[in-house]
Amino acid sequence: MSRLAGTLAAGDARWGFLIRFLVVAAAMLLLAPAVLSDFRLSLLAKFLCFAIVAVGIGLAWGQGGMLVLGQGLFFGLGGYSMGMYMKLEEAGPGQLPDFMVWSGVESLPAVWEPFRHAWFALPMAVLLPMAVAAVLGTLVFRQRVRGAYFAILSQGLAAAFVIVLVGQQGLTGGTNGLTNFTQLFGLDLTAQANASILYTMVALGLLAVFLIARQLVASRYGRVLVAVRDSEDRVRFLGYDPTRIKVVAYTAAAGMAGLAGAMFVPIVGIISPALLGILPSIEMVIWVALGGRAVLAWAAGGAVLVNWVKTGLSERFPSGWLYLFGMVFVVVIAFAPKGMAGIGEYVRAGLGRPGAVRLGPRARDRATARDRAAQEPA
Amino acid sequence: MEIFLSQLFIGLSVASILLLVALGLTFTFGQMNVINMAHGEFVMAGAYTTYVIQGALGASLVTLGFLVALPLAFLVGGALGVVLEWVLIRRLSGRPLDTLLATFGVALILQQVARDVFGASNVQVRAPAFLDGAITVAGVSMSYTRLFIIALVGVCLAAIWAHLGRSPAGRRMRAVMQNRDLAAASGVRTPRVDRRTFFIGSGLAGVAGVAVTLLGSVGPTLGTNYLIDAFLVVIVGGLGRLRGAVMAAVALGLFNAYVEYGTDASIAKAAAFALIVVFLQFRPQGLVVQRARGLT
Amino acid sequence: MTDAPLLEIRGLEVIFDGFHAVDGLDLTVREGEVRFLIGPNGAGKTTLVDAITGLVRPAGGSIRFAGEELVGQREHRIVGLGVGRTFQTPTVFEQLSVLENVDVAASFRLPFRSLLRRRRGVTDRVRRALEDVGLAELQEEPAGVLSHGQRQWLEVAMVLCQRPRLLLLDEPVAGMTGEERLRTGELTTRIAAEGTTVVVIEHDMDFVRRFATRVTVMHEGALLAEGTVAEVQQDAMVRDVYLGRPRDARGAAVVA
Numbered sequence: 001m002s003r004l005a006g007t008l009a010a011g012d013a014r015w016g017f018l019i020r021f022l023v024v025a026a027a028m029l030l031l032a033p034a035v036l037s038d039f040r041l042s043l044l045a046k047f048l049c050f051a052i053v054a055v056g057i058g059l060a061w062g063q064g065g066m067l068v069l070g071q072g073l074f075f076g077l078g079g080y081s082m083g084m085y086m087k088l089e090e091a092g093p094g095q096l097p098d099f100m101v102w103s104g105v106e107s108l109p110a111v112w113e114p115f116r117h118a119w120f121a122l123p124m125a126v127l128l129p130m131a132v133a134a135v136l137g138t139l140v141f142r143q144r145v146r147g148a149y150f151a152i153l154s155q156g157l158a159a160a161f162v163i164v165l166v167g168q169q170g171l172t173g174g175t176n177g178l179t180n181f182t183q184l185f186g187l188d189l190t191a192q193a194n195a196s197i198l199y200t201m202v203a204l205g206l207l208a209v210f211l212i213a214r215q216l217v218a219s220r221y222g223r224v225l226v227a228v229r230d231s232e233d234r235v236r237f238l239g240y241d242p243t244r245i246k247v248v249a250y251t252a253a254a255g256m257a258g259l260a261g262a263m264f265v266p267i268v269g270i271i272s273p274a275l276l277g278i279l280p281s282i283e284m285v286i287w288v289a290l291g292g293r294a295v296l297a298w299a300a301g302g303a304v305l306v307n308w309v310k311t312g313l314s315e316r317f318p319s320g321w322l323y324l325f326g327m328v329f330v331v332v333i334a335f336a337p338k339g340m341a342g343i344g345e346y347v348r349a350g351l352g353r354p355g356a357v358r359l360g361p362r363a364r365d366r367a368t369a370r371d372r373a374a375q376e377p378a
Numbered sequence: 379m380e381i382f383l384s385q386l387f388i389g390l391s392v393a394s395i396l397l398l399v400a401l402g403l404t405f406t407f408g409q410m411n412v413i414n415m416a417h418g419e420f421v422m423a424g425a426y427t428t429y430v431i432q433g434a435l436g437a438s439l440v441t442l443g444f445l446v447a448l449p450l451a452f453l454v455g456g457a458l459g460v461v462l463e464w465v466l467i468r469r470l471s472g473r474p475l476d477t478l479l480a481t482f483g484v485a486l487i488l489q490q491v492a493r494d495v496f497g498a499s500n501v502q503v504r505a506p507a508f509l510d511g512a513i514t515v516a517g518v519s520m521s522y523t524r525l526f527i528i529a530l531v532g533v534c535l536a537a538i539w540a541h542l543g544r545s546p547a548g549r550r551m552r553a554v555m556q557n558r559d560l561a562a563a564s565g566v567r568t569p570r571v572d573r574r575t576f577f578i579g580s581g582l583a584g585v586a587g588v589a590v591t592l593l594g595s596v597g598p599t600l601g602t603n604y605l606i607d608a609f610l611v612v613i614v615g616g617l618g619r620l621r622g623a624v625m626a627a628v629a630l631g632l633f634n635a636y637v638e639y640g641t642d643a644s645i646a647k648a649a650a651f652a653l654i655v656v657f658l659q660f661r662p663q664g665l666v667v668q669r670a671r672g673l674t
Numbered sequence: 675m676t677d678a679p680l681l682e683i684r685g686l687e688v689i690f691d692g693f694h695a696v697d698g699l700d701l702t703v704r705e706g707e708v709r710f711l712i713g714p715n716g717a718g719k720t721t722l723v724d725a726i727t728g729l730v731r732p733a734g735g736s737i738r739f740a741g742e743e744l745v746g747q748r749e750h751r752i753v754g755l756g757v758g759r760t761f762q763t764p765t766v767f768e769q770l771s772v773l774e775n776v777d778v779a780a781s782f783r784l785p786f787r788s789l790l791r792r793r794r795g796v797t798d799r800v801r802r803a804l805e806d807v808g809l810a811e812l813q814e815e816p817a818g819v820l821s822h823g824q825r826q827w828l829e830v831a832m833v834l835c836q837r838p839r840l841l842l843l844d845e846p847v848a849g850m851t852g853e854e855r856l857r858t859g860e861l862t863t864r865i866a867a868e869g870t871t872v873v874v875i876e877h878d879m880d881f882v883r884r885f886a887t888r889v890t891v892m893h894e895g896a897l898l899a900e901g902t903v904a905e906v907q908q909d910a911m912v913r914d915v916y917l918g919r920p921r922d923a924r925g926a927a928v929v930a
Contacts, residue, residue, distance in 0.1 A: 065475075067475045067478070067479075136655065139655055139658070139659060140655065140658065143658050143659060145658055147474060147475065148407075148411075148413045148474050148475060148478055149613055151413070151475065151478055152413070152606070152609045152610070152613060153613070153654075153655075155606060156606050156609070156610055156651055156654075157651060159606050159647075160647050160648045160650075160651040161648075163643070163644045163647045163648070164644045164645070164647070164648050166644065167642055167643060167644020167645070167647075168644060215790070216790070218792055219789065219790045219791055219792050219793075220777070220778070220781050220784070220788075220789045220790075220791065220792070220793055221786075221789040221790050223770055223774050223777065223778050223793075224778050224781075224789065226767065226769055226770060227767040227770060227775075227778050229769075230767040230768060230769055230770075231765050231767065233765075234761075234765040234766075234767070235778075236749040236750050236753075237727065237729075237749055237750075237753060237759060237761075238750075238753065238778065238779045238782050238832065238836070239750050239753035239754050239782035239783070239836065240750055240782055241748070241750045242750075244786075278602060278606065279602075282479075282482055285479065286479075286483075289479060319490060319493070319494055322486060322487070322489075322490040323487060323490055325486065326483045326484070326486040326487035326490065327483070327487065329479075329480075329482075329483035329486070330466065330480045330483035330484060330487075333470075333476050333479045333480040333483065334466060334469060334470060334476070334480050337473075337476060
């Protein structure tokens with residue numbers, strides 16, 4: 001009897017998810033292009049890129065407990081892979097990208113050469129970040145570097161990356177980064193009308209990434225990942241190698257950031273160190289914290305919402321925006337660690353869903369236990 | 379040989395500032411398991427303190443202003459630290475990663491305060507006259523400012539050493555650092571010790587801020603530049619270990635100075651980072667929390 | 675019960691900062707035994723278990739399990755070879771449900787690709803382990819709400835469903851009521867009857883007398899005596915060790 005009820009409840013959850021997913025997908029793919037101006041659509045496309053990064057952070061941090069403060073590195077690797085390809089495509093065969101000519105570089109650096117080919121550059125945008133994350137993650141997690149140490153290391157990595165980008169002007173375009181893009185695969189990037197094509201591409205990318213991440217979270221692997229977050233050492237004595245479990249989530253998050261970076265470049269038209277350093281990297285975590293670290297959809301939603309508000313406010317009240325942003329962030333982290341997802345939960349509990357009423361005190365116990373368990377592992 | 383010595387000198391002076399910033403971090407991290415991302419902003423506060431005092435005293439009293447700034451920056455940094463500990467960090471005990479993030483939010487706010495009060499562009503602090511010039515030893519020209527910084531850090535270090543080793547308050551600090559529960563059970567008032575540790579650590583960051591004004595201009599994001607390097611010093615040196623922090627700071631400072639000379643600053647940064655990851659493969663012990671019985 | 679040694683420890687040494695926690699210990703456990711490990715506090719019992727399971731690195735000696743050297747292997751590999759353990763302070767995954775806790779434990783041999791699939795229903799092995807420890811009713815609850823005793827049970831269920839060849843229980847009945855102790859003892863006996871070799875660290879002498887077949891007494895990191903409960907209680911050296919420490923109430927219980 002209880003088993004039957006369980007199966008039904010599980011089935012309910014699956015149908016509920018499918019319906020919600022289809023509604024959001026329809027809104028993103030059909031509604032948004034219909035009602036938004038090209039300018040707004042292109043803005044939303046940018047936010048969806050950030051949402052892809054956020055899904056990865058939700059996976060690594062929200063589920064796996066790895067506070068990834070350096071996602072800018074992976075976003076940048078993806079972005080620069082794409083940017084290099086686009087620069088070379090525009091320069092034409094045998095030619096140098098414009099900024100190299102200006103800084104007196106005479107022949108194409110060897111690192112750039114393979115990025116002439118789309119079949120190399122596009123996969124690299126995702127594979128390169130994943131490879132870096134896999135190597136670094138293995139080295140670091142194997143030595144049981146975790147918690148705040150890992151956070152600082154990942155942040156240091158992004159900082160070092162930016163310093164190299166700025167320092168190696170001739171190779172990377174320095175502070176200016178790669179910019180002045182006009183076309184991609186024959187698509188005129190300067191024409192506003194093409195915004196919807198790029199937007200659709202990003203929206204599909206986000207939906208795909210979300211499904212992958214959700215499958216990871218819902219699978220047995222996802223349970224083990226949460227177990228690793230709760231007590232890495234205990235998992236070891238159950239016969240799992242926590243290094244491997246963590247590396248998978250970290251690498252997946254890196255791949256997602258890389259994909260987002262690659263899509264970001266044709267939409268926004270630039271990739272530069274200013275988008276990747278310590279501050280932008282931690283901002284990515286802030287989106288997820290505000291949205292809700294433990295819920296992937298809210299992590300993505302947080303990225304869109306925060307950036308939407310930011311666009312609205314930061315130009316009119318640059319100083320006020322930063323105070324607001326900082327304050328809200330501190331308050332949310334300190335007093336509402338579940339973010340907006342937590343508010344949603346709270347409202348739902350307050351409205352008294354029939355299920356919650358029937359369970360009564362037991363449901364409350366469960367909620368408090370979750371709250372307790374939601375604290376960071378020491 | 380001369381190049382070797384002059385890079386040694388530069389490396390040591392950079393290491394000194396790193397160390398001063400890292401000391402506060404290593405104490406609060408070692409004792410309370412708190413990563414304070416606003417620590418860099420305390421450095422910035424110390425630097426602006428110097429700027430304000432110079433402005434108030436006028437051009438004729440630069441030297442006096444600078445000397446007054448040293449203890450005052452200690453107090454300013456310390457006071458900021460205590461307030462932060464009292465308002466925010468205490469409420470986040472047992473959540474180290476959330477503390478890290480929340481204090482970063484505070485750092486953002488403090489930077490914006492500096493931007494609104496002092497302007498977004500950098501300001502200059504004048505070095506006192508007695509630090510003009512340089513002394514040449516064995517063909518190496520050593521500027522007085524850098525010598526002063528090294529000496530200042532030496533004095534701070536000696537004071538900390540004496541404080542930890544000899545004073546009852548220092549002993550309580552060490553006790554809490556080694557075993558918080560046991561210290562609490564033995565009658566040590568740990569919240570008080572925490573506040574004191576925070577005061578001293580943040581105060582040292584303020585002093586570092588004064589020292590930094592000798593090396594360049596002062597801006598709202600001054601602290602961020604030092605923070606990551608200081609954290610790397612803490613990671614390499616080990617938790618709450620004074621000696622470890624000293625060795626790590628010197629190693630990092632020298633490495634940077636020499637590699638930078640051979641290549642350029644950006645390569646040196648990347649190489650230092652790679653070196654730390656490699657270092658962790660051989661000596662993660664400095665990083666991992668002491669093994670206790672069972673799994674907690 | 676067969677006579678083949680499953681666990682053979684020779685000259686084991688574990689040193690913490692100059693302190694010899696385990697000092698040249700030899701120990702042989704045969705397949706199918708229920709071996710109890712007793713000794714005063716600080717005798718090195720838990721350290722021994724930690725060394726077997728890879729949590730601490732021995733300074734010398736060898737630990738052979740089913741012919742395979744365990745010293746120097748990583749923890750999860752040792753588990754993979756068939757050595758399971760529980761801890762004095764039970765650690766469960768508070769954010770997973772009771773069922774998920776056990777399911778995670780039971781899935782440890784799955785190839786990675788299968789891990790990426792969802793759990794569908796409850797496997798027999800998991801259901802049985804939950805029923806064995808009496809937590810089937812609570813399986814949907816998050817483990818965070820469990821009491822201390824229930825967490826101990828959950829840990830046992832987690833290690834049981836892994837079907838280890840050698841099961842190391844570190845003070846499994848500490849803090850349990852008399853009835854719970856009885857149940858733990860019976861469960862231990864049944865596990866052994868089904869072919870798992872069990873090593874139990876325990877202080878409670880009633881429990882030891884009731885369920886032990888062989889007892890090993892440790893003292894200051896070395897083996898002091900070995901035999902049946904009766905033999906050990908008659909041993910002069912064991913009496914000396916325990917009587918020489920009259921304040922050790924648990925030790926006094928050995929000769930009582």
